[in-house]
Amino acid sequence: MALKSLLLLLCYASFLTLNLLASQFVSAAQKAFRRDPGHPQWHHGAFHDVRDTVRSDVRSMLHSRAEVPLHVPLEVNVVLVGFNGDGGYRYTVEVHKLEEFLRASFPSHRPLCMETGEPLDIEHLLVYNVFPAGQPELIALEKALKEAMVPSGTARESDYGREVPLFEVDATAVEPVFQMLYSYIFDTENVRYSAAEMDRPVPIAIFLVNFDKVRMDPRNKELDLDSFMDGKLTPLTEEDIKNQEGQYIYRYRYNGGGASQVWLGSGRFVVIDLSAGPCTYGKIETEEGSVSPRTLPRLQHMMFPRGFGPASAHSTHEFFIGQLASLISTTIEQVIAPDVRFETVDITSRLLIPIIVLHNHNRYNIMEKGHNYSINIEAIEAEVKKIVHDGHEVVIVGGSHSLHRHEKLAIAVSKAMRGHSLQETKTDGRFRVHTKTYLDGAILKEEMERSADVLAAGLLEVADPSLSSKFFLRQNWMDESEGSSDSILKHKPLWATYDSKHGKKKKKTEKKQGDLYRTYGTRVIPVFVLSLADVDAHLMMEDESLVWTSNDVVIVLEHQSEKIPLSGASSPSLASNGSKPSLQPSLSTVPSSGKRRCSLFLLFSHSLCRSLSLSLSLSLSLSLSQILCAD
Numbered sequence: 001m002a003l004k005s006l007l008l009l010l011c012y013a014s015f016l017t018l019n020l021l022a023s024q025f026v027s028a029a030q031k032a033f034r035r036d037p038g039h040p041q042w043h044h045g046a047f048h049d050v051r052d053t054v055r056s057d058v059r060s061m062l063h064s065r066a067e068v069p070l071h072v073p074l075e076v077n078v079v080l081v082g083f084n085g086d087g088g089y090r091y092t093v094e095v096h097k098l099e100e101f102l103r104a105s106f107p108s109h110r111p112l113c114m115e116t117g118e119p120l121d122i123e124h125l126l127v128y129n130v131f132p133a134g135q136p137e138l139i140a141l142e143k144a145l146k147e148a149m150v151p152s153g154t155a156r157e158s159d160y161g162r163e164v165p166l167f168e169v170d171a172t173a174v175e176p177v178f179q180m181l182y183s184y185i186f187d188t189e190n191v192r193y194s195a196a197e198m199d200r201p202v203p204i205a206i207f208l209v210n211f212d213k214v215r216m217d218p219r220n221k222e223l224d225l226d227s228f229m230d231g232k233l234t235p236l237t238e239e240d241i242k243n244q245e246g247q248y249i250y251r252y253r254y255n256g257g258g259a260s261q262v263w264l265g266s267g268r269f270v271v272i273d274l275s276a277g278p279c280t281y282g283k284i285e286t287e288e289g290s291v292s293p294r295t296l297p298r299l300q301h302m303m304f305p306r307g308f309g310p311a312s313a314h315s316t317h318e319f320f321i322g323q324l325a326s327l328i329s330t331t332i333e334q335v336i337a338p339d340v341r342f343e344t345v346d347i348t349s350r351l352l353i354p355i356i357v358l359h360n361h362n363r364y365n366i367m368e369k370g371h372n373y374s375i376n377i378e379a380i381e382a383e384v385k386k387i388v389h390d391g392h393e394v395v396i397v398g399g400s401h402s403l404h405r406h407e408k409l410a411i412a413v414s415k416a417m418r419g420h421s422l423q424e425t426k427t428d429g430r431f432r433v434h435t436k437t438y439l440d441g442a443i444l445k446e447e448m449e450r451s452a453d454v455l456a457a458g459l460l461e462v463a464d465p466s467l468s469s470k471f472f473l474r475q476n477w478m479d480e481s482e483g484s485s486d487s488i489l490k491h492k493p494l495w496a497t498y499d500s501k502h503g504k505k506k507k508k509t510e511k512k513q514g515d516l517y518r519t520y521g522t523r524v525i526p527v528f529v530l531s532l533a534d535v536d537a538h539l540m541m542e543d544e545s546l547v548w549t550s551n552d553v554v555i556v557l558e559h560q561s562e563k564i565p566l567s568g569a570s571s572p573s574l575a576s577n578g579s580k581p582s583l584q585p586s587l588s589t590v591p592s593s594g595k596r597r598c599s600l601f602l603l604f605s606h607s608l609c610r611s612l613s614l615s616l617s618l619s620l621s622l623s624l625s626q627i628l629c630a631d
Contacts, residue, residue: 032136032229033184061121069110074124074337077203078102078328079185081133081141082210088275089244089299090236091210098321099130106329113343115551124337136229137181141174141209142216143225145250148173149218155249158278158293167218167250171263171271178207182269205269206331208324210299213246213275245300250276261296270335272327274298297323342551348523351388355380355398356526358409361533366558367400373558375529412447413530416440418542437536441548441555444528527554537561 061070083093103126110123148169155166182188186203215225236244251259252273261276278293294301302320333339355375357366366375381396388394403410422436532539541548541557548555 032134032140033180034136067121069119069121069123071125072122073127074109074332075127075129075204076328076332076336077186077205078128078130079133079181079205079207080130080210081181081207082138082212082275083208084132084135086135086138086212086233087210088212089210089241089303090233091299093132093321093324095130095132098324099128101321101325102126102128102130102328105325106332109329109332109337111337112339114339114341115343118343120340120343126332131185133181133185135233137184138211139225139228141177141181142211144174144177145169145211146216146218146225149250151218155251157245157249165219165248167248168259169250169252169276170256171252171254175265178265178269178271179267181207182267202268204336206328207269207271208328209271209273209275211273211275212244213248213250214240214244217246217248219248241303249278251279252276260291264335270331272296272331297327348521349391350393350522351384351395352522352524353384353394353396354524354526355396355529357398357400357529357531358403358406358413359400359531359533360403360410361531363533365400366529366531367398373531408447412444413439413532415447416443437539439530439539439541439548439557441541441550444548444555445550445553525552525554527556529556529558532557532559535559 057071061068078098080093080095080098082088083091085092106126108123108125110119112119149167150169152166152168154163156163182203182205185205188203215223215228217223251261252263253259254263258281259279260281261274261279262270262272264270274297277296278298279291280293281291297320299320302316305316355377357375359366364371364373366373367377368374369376375398377396377398381394384396385392385394403413416439417437418440419435419437421433423431423433537559538561539557539559540546541555546557548557
């Protein structure tokens, strides 16, 4: 009897233990972003594979008579979220099939230089890693997105579709969850890089997202998404597939920027949500560079190409795989490895940025803090230091000058005024042609470049007298002799010694007192801010921007107009310089920063300027980042 009681007690204890283990297993399985022992580790395998061939590739590039580019591997990680039979339409993408298609169709990419139109001396050998995200991570993202949706009126499903409820999502609210997914996949939550280690390989990820819109409908408050963490999803009927769009639309806005279904995170990832939108933005009455409801692939168009019934499974699936591969290739060419604007190699160790304000009024001073037109130099300096390499020295100084005292610059501003005809179609269908005035940055640069060094030296003298001897060398200040007591510190530029011995007699030139020479190892990037009053209320630079940049100068236009209408539209309204859309196939929008925002070609640098308080400071920082990052 005692033995029987002991056996019953052991059986009961075993039963309780199994129940406890089962409950712990279920709770562990339902937790998203959980890294269990034995979880596969991500590693940058592409760089380890080519380590032995780098030396031979460099030698071939340097010594070959043919134009042989240097092959640099670029590892691209494509994370499929909701394409494992658990997302919208319960659609499944074969990971290995997509990976093989990418390798066969887009094996390499060679960026170009926009200044010369020639390809660069490097060619990226693309290495693709495609893998799916788990169902718990998908549900966690859907839960965060559902909580961040805010009603915003109605919108059309397509150009001529019906109007349905519209919800908008602030991308910064769901970005931390995507960052958790990034850290979970690549095991970076416990990694802390120092400033000297930031150039080490860091994973680049493209998140292709396919959410279940019915499951995360913000109007359905009764549905508990936590119950889908690890539970088996029920298959969809034909009627459920027809209603997978959920009778609503949601779109992203990054810090109040233009509406989009794709956005660039502050880390090393980009999010492409195929369930969001559709969105329309771009130049009016042109197809180049604009985004329409058919720009990005949608499962709705694949499942119901003519809006009636499902199409053949094989043909549509192959076509959709091709669209996904093309979308990934475009993302690589535009975001991950884009073309560079200037073919410049910067080997300097110091960076001097004089901010020169040229004004034609005395109503306010941009250099003074406390008003809407102030420039936050400290914030600009902090952002520029994030761009340059470790060990680079950055000095930013500012000064204000009146155009009335610089006649040549005032004449240059007057000469740079141009006008062009603009054709617009009004809302009532009428076609109107009018003339729009703009500033030509190339003419301004030609005149301002000549006086940049003089103005910068003057600003340095006012800001800190000790900097002048460090960044500029006073040569022959009070001594007209050719000799020098210190041949290292006081030397002539190299080009000054290249005098022709055979030719005309050398013309004797007198050197002016106070002549200044730039010291070696220093790069000077002057920033001219034109603070103009009593000008055309719609005055802008060319390409409908307030900023003009080249490889060595930045010109910013500032005047008192609150909003300037543009010839671009971001659904559902006409855009202005207070709410500027992305006109190129970019994956980000402009962050909101005061009353004004930067120009269109600087949109990808939005993560560099989160801490700026005024948009003029934002424009300056983004312009400088464009010049520095191009190198």
